[in-house]
Amino acid sequence: MICPNCEAEYVKGITKCADCGETLIPREEFEGHLLKPSDWITVYTTGKIYEAEMLKSNLEGGGIETLIVKQKDSSFPAVGDLAVVKVNVKKTDAENAVTVIKDILDSEEESEEN
Ligand SMILES: [Zn+2]
Incomplete structure (x- = not known):
């Protein structure tokens, strides 16, 4: 369970945030x-x-909270099923995340060359 207001996490069974009194919702x-x-x-x-x-x-392995958002790309209306997948992180993690992603993609390119 998580508080939508202050994002504090709680174990199951607790229904209200101890900090702000907001009703908790499931994390998903x-x-x-x-x-x-x-x-x-x-x-x-x-x-x-x-x-x-x-x-x-990989990002979550490095402690960066990550959210995948799928959405249709409206800039390609002709291609019906083409979806864009966005990898989102918290703004505070963005710099780290970009570095991690760059490292992963770089190492992939290297392994393809070999
Ligand atoms: Zn709260």
Whole structure:
């Protein structure tokens, strides 16, 4: 459970935030609704969900909270099923996340050359 107001996390069974009294919501719901989208920033976009998930697991392995957002790309209205996958992190983590992603993509390029 998580407080949508101050983002404090609580164990199951607790329904109100001890800090601000806000009603807690399940973590998945919090991430799904992105109640404070201004706190998140897109650090990478791709058309491949597996690539986004690979980056997410690497980022989260490094302690960076990561959110994958799938959405249709409205700039390509002719291509019906083409979805854009965005890798979002908290603004405070953005600089680290970009560095981590760059390292991953660089090392992938190297392994493809070999
Ligand atoms: Zn709270």
